[in-house]
Amino acid sequence: MTTPTTSYCFCGSQQKYADCCEPIHLATQTASTPEQLMRARYSAYAIKNAEYVYRTYASDKQAANPIKEIEDFANSCRFINLTVLNSGHQGSQGFVEFKAHYFYQNLYCELHEHSLFIKEDEQWRYLDGTIFPVADIKVARNDNCPCGSGKKYKKCHSV
Numbered sequence: 001m002t003t004p005t006t007s008y009c010f011c012g013s014q015q016k017y018a019d020c021c022e023p024i025h026l027a028t029q030t031a032s033t034p035e036q037l038m039r040a041r042y043s044a045y046a047i048k049n050a051e052y053v054y055r056t057y058a059s060d061k062q063a064a065n066p067i068k069e070i071e072d073f074a075n076s077c078r079f080i081n082l083t084v085l086n087s088g089h090q091g092s093q094g095f096v097e098f099k100a101h102y103f104y105q106n107l108y109c110e111l112h113e114h115s116l117f118i119k120e121d122e123q124w125r126y127l128d129g130t131i132f133p134v135a136d137i138k139v140a141r142n143d144n145c146p147c148g149s150g151k152k153y154k155k156c157h158s159v
Contacts, residue, residue, distance in 0.1 A: 010046035011039035012082045025052050030124075034094030034117035035087035037124040042100055045070075046079040058118055058125040078103040078157060080147050092119035101147070103157055108137040108146040 009020035021043040023029040024036070031037035037056060044052040050071035057065050080101040087096040094117040101110050115129035137146055145156035 009039075010043040010079065010082070012084075013039060017043070025049060030122075031056075032124075033087070034089050034096050034115070034124050035084055037117060037126065038084065038087070038096040038098060038115060039082065041126060042079070042082045042098075045074045045077070045100075048074045050074055056124075056126055058127045059120060061127065076104060077109075078159070080157065089117070089124075093117070094124065103139075104136075106139050106158075108139050110134040110136075 007017055009015050009017040011021055013020050021040045024031055024040040025044060031040055041053055041056055048071070050067045053070045054062060054065065054067045080103065083099045085097040085099065088094060095114060096117065097114045099110055099112045101108070103109070112132040112134050113129040116127040117124050118127050119125070139146060139153045141152070141154040141158060143153050145151050145153045147157060149156050
């Protein structure tokens with residue numbers, strides 16, 4: 001898992017990875033809000049850091065989300081972007097509503113979720129979420145790439 005620390009962060013913050021999610025992934029900083037944790041989790045999926053994603057589940061949810069399953073999902077997808085629609089927290093509870101866009105094989109997928117977070121041992125953890133149904137889009141090689149680049153899929157995000 002190598003990621004250039006000078007490139008922009010995968011979470012869409014418009015900051016360099018080294019100044020955004022990398023310190024959280026390396027545990028030199030902790031996420032100060034549920035949104036910051038959500039962004040770090042998304043970036044971890046994008047760079048295939050399954051161990052970080054696992055560690056950020058609430059303790060009673062970790063057994064149901066083994067590292068191998070997280071890793072298999074991350075490895076099967078090409079993550080495109082994250083859009084945070086709304087977020088907030090009060091006390092030890094918080095939420096983030098987001099849309100994560102990714103490719104799975106030749107499908108363009110959108111995960112639209114309202115996630116719940118809790119604080120455990122003074123750190124934010126992902127508890128669970130409500131997923132809103134969104135239809136996947138089948139993409140052919142010569143279709144315009146749904147990422148919005150204006151390029152053909154075969155020249156943009158096709159493997």
